[in-house]
Amino acid sequence: MKISTKGRYALRLLLDLAEHKNDGYIALKDIANRQNVSKKYLEQIIPILNRSDILSANRGYQGGYKLAKEPDQYKIGEILKLTEGSIAPVACLDHDPIECERAGECVTLPLWKGLYKVISDYLNSITLQDLLDNQRELYINNYVI
Amino acid sequence: MKISTKGRYALRLLLDLAEHKNDGYIALKDIANRQNVSKKYLEQIIPILNRSDILSANRGYQGGYKLAKEPDQYKIGEILKLTEGSIAPVACLDHDPIECERAGECVTLPLWKGLYKVISDYLNSITLQDLLDNQRELYINNYVI
């Protein structure tokens, strides 16, 4: 029941891009250094995000990535669903309609459906911008500003 | 971000015991047959539950297991925490206080704390009895009774 590094790093990558959204294209090298994660591993995560209209990329010299939309347009749930493959707590909820033949008599199915709902409702109620705002508050509270 | 078979089977095992709570000690063999899971695998899951005051066991001929308490005294969150080891969505929340040195400046920490809260609040609001009641409703709705 853990979010993997793939999802967590993807989130930190996008947050890093959001924090530098006015600095043009940002190279993976810089993100890797700031976030202290492997650039090679980020290279593997990026194409998952790049497929959708999430990022805009520039190849070659002075290239890099930037967000395609404003930070408040990125729901955390969408990002995690892309990178984790699914945020459903049990595999049977990954297919709609449910394929499991025991579904009709399954005593635990309503439980998993409810859990899935609270998880996705929560994650889809929060955007990258919300996380940045919270961070700003933290800074203020800690007198870092 | 998936609940493993360990947690899911443990839940079904306890639900099976709850459904037969007036039938004395229930053998793993019978549970395995009814739930269509491997008895050998259940033998591996049982000791996790047996440590706490969750089950009462009887060894030897005509032995088996029964619930130590009424079904409404078992919170799903507690059962899953036991069998899954933890229901926290990220490892850093498994320790209290948080050991990660980046915690103070971590932009995503409030997100994970919030997610952890909605998950555990939900799972601790539901008991084995609730799942049984829901099942009864299903039966009524489907005219199985």
Next chain:
DNA sequence: ATTAATCCCACCAAATCACTAAGTTTTAAG
């Protein structure tokens, strides 16, 4: 032309998952 970036493909070690095997111990019934 050079440099610095993305992009692409393959590989790999370690951990976890989902069991299975082979027995030992305990207890009620005959």
Next chain:
DNA sequence: CTTAAAACTTAGTGATTTGGTGGGATTAAT
């Protein structure tokens, strides 16, 4: 007192996932 049937214990195991690394091809600004 023997026997059958259950819980209990310990170890092993194949498949999959996780969390990366390495080597190079392609692209584009200087």
